[in-house]
Amino acid sequence: MKKFSVLTVLVLLMSLIAGTAAAQVIELTYWTHTDDNRTMIENRYIEEFEKMYPNVKIKRVVNEASKMGDLVLTAFSAQNAPDIFNLPIEQEFGYMKHYRVAPVNYEAAGYKGAEDLISKYQAGTFDSVMMDGEIYGLPLELTNWAIYINKRVFWDAGLDPETDFPKTWEEMADIADKLTLRDGEIITRRGFDFRYPYYLVSVLPMVEQLGGKLISDDGKTAIVNEEAWIQVLEFMRDWGPNGRNLGSPTYAAARKIFNKDNNDMGMCLSGFYQQGRIKVDNPEFYESGDWMVVPFPVFENAVNDVAASYYGHYLMVNAQTTPEKQEWAWRFIAYMLDHPMEYLLTVNIIQPRNDLLEDENFMNLPYMDVFMGDMERAHVVFMHENGYQFERFITEAVEDVMLSDVPVEEALESLRERIQEVLDDEY
Template sequence: MKKKLIATVMAATMAVTALTGCGSSSSSSAKKDIKVPTEPFGDTVKYDPSVEINDGKDVSIDLWEWGSDELFQEIIDRYTAIHPNVTINLVDNPWEDYWTKLPLALDGENGPALFNVHNSYHENLINYMAPLDIPVEDLEQDFNGVNAHVIDGKVYYIDYGMMTGSVYYNKEMWKEAGLTDDDIPKTWDEMIEVAKKLTIKDGDKIVQAGLNFNNDFHQNYLLGLNYQLGENLFQEDGKTPNVNSDAMKKVMQMLVDMYDKDQIGSKDFGENCADSFGQGQSAMVIQWGHYYNTLKTTWSDIDFGVFEIPTFDGNPYAYNRYNGESTFGVNKKAPKDQQAVAQDFVKFFLCDDESQVDFNLAMSTFPAKKSLADNEEILKNPSLKVLSEHIDHYIWPGPMPSCVEEDMKKAGEDIFYNGVDIDTALDKAQADIIKDMKSSSFQSVENLYEFAK
């Protein structure tokens, strides 16, 4: 992390009150030591703390988010320590309400100037957003994946972190099976052999699954392993799905064989793989980064390790897909003085390494900021460390409509539970996704992958 000339000041954490009925707000009366920078900081994009906001006159804005009050409050406190004339009211909304209330608020005249974004709701929000007041080429110098967010030469939000799937394994079960670190599999064939050693049966009944993918095979296998075989999720036009491809059929057949032929798990054992692992029933699962924090909090008694997802031949086109955790959105209908604060806050967030590290660790995402790729704090998190070597070989398909996951889950369930053959199930998923996406403006960005063919 770059050295900064800083002055330490005592700053009171401001008390926040919700100005609307849209949610509760976070408040704190504890005092903290806040390091206030006195010189510009950042990489290509730089933040100058000496520049006054709103000519030093008082200004107040709302920041809407869901469920991470303390994390957001800390960055607010650091920002307002630099700009004491700025008040940022943190308004927390439950996730299930957020995506209904936010578009309605932004459509009116009193919506929040600043709001948390999730790219799965891109189509619901993008028309309400102002482009970031930062040159695109500067963002591209500092952050990975910026080009996938460029719309008509402008960027409205980018990723601050990248999340994907890795293998979580139970260390106690691993040791009891006689396995060591040298047995960490690199290929799917090796993975299956390891899983066989981890599987325990009582007669024909599984009492410990070597690998469990029940309930989320669509997220962690079907919508990602196709890349290992060199095929995208969408065809060349970027709109037509490609889910009945040869690669997808191979992945689906591998999953069927894992249960039916290799018997390293069962569709009838551990109906939710994440819960089954946490409850000590399954030895390995593939989960995305957020699972690391779930294990640490919900199933803290599980001694687990993490390794990178295996590949078919050790030399994949890409390892898997990823999804980004998004930066804030700026409300284009907010008053100009509020928009100026919101734009400045986003720049501060992007330049402030402490905030970047805090947010990525909280979300278990690998930093999109290039200068933090070898950050010591980041690499202490094993779910992030395993990604560090090949993070540039993961693909973001773009903000896919939710129907893609839903229809692929239905296809897998038909295969596993309803006796539908693979070709028929995937052909139906292909047709269903085309139908469900008929009115969508989605355009795949797979062609922007650094190693695209």
């Protein structure tokens, strides 16, 4: 009986020790979007980090980019959110505003403070993630779009891409018309087409070129400078099947078919990362050099020289998780982001750290000068808690004029009403 009691006490003690040891293990969950190249290097970073800190275990969960927003939102509303996540910055804004994410732990991330962190990155990098003097995210990538050109399509249409590339939107429409091939009304080769769902990134800047704005500076009035909006909506109407029939949202995404070089896409709008995708999808085309990148066009009567807005994915940390987990999360994020050159060369994404941008190899990358030049002409994508809602309303206005024969003035009035209603709504 005595032996049995001693044994029982020993077993209890051992399980207590084991339990304590298990409790010391920090388990972090990191949700991110699909990207095979990034998965490869980040899995390696996780392995290295776990080796350095055996008390930390990191579970990296990959979700489809289009579903990430819904998944992260429902996880947060169910109080079951990941410790670390990334989303497009315009989606992350709401998380900051409602204090669902934690400010950067500078010490854990290896910085002396906010100023030290800011000084290590390109000016303006943290403008979109700053609130009440605190920084809420570290940039996984900053992206801006320029125009990719397939030289072979230009040559096929008797144009010289080096000189005939479009500098204005009016030229863009005319050149696209020359490049477009049709079977009756059905387009078999498009000269250029827009990236339709992303109106805040590429269409709103077109309005801004003409002096228009989505909302006034005081945030109270929808649609500033009606003429600018009308001109852009008319341009989109003329682009669509009821106008010059140059493209439509219902055709396959331009940037996806561009890589295939099947003589069905002359130009598309995309970021530096597109080069990596061309290399993977069609190495022959990539190596041929029969493609080039030119700046985002402006209208002939533009009053502002604005390029496509840049947007980013920032790594953020769940504020509802324990302080200890938050600290380790920032430590891990900083470790990953300490490899900007590998992210650039392997994943083709730009982390705007000064040490990367000042590296001589950086500017020697193909067409980096075009992207950096456009970055200087651009500003960060429109940020508002209801930004996505506004983008949906713009989408519907463009669809109305392009596809449903709704008069431009009527579509604009409807857009104004809907945005104003959201601005006035005290939900």
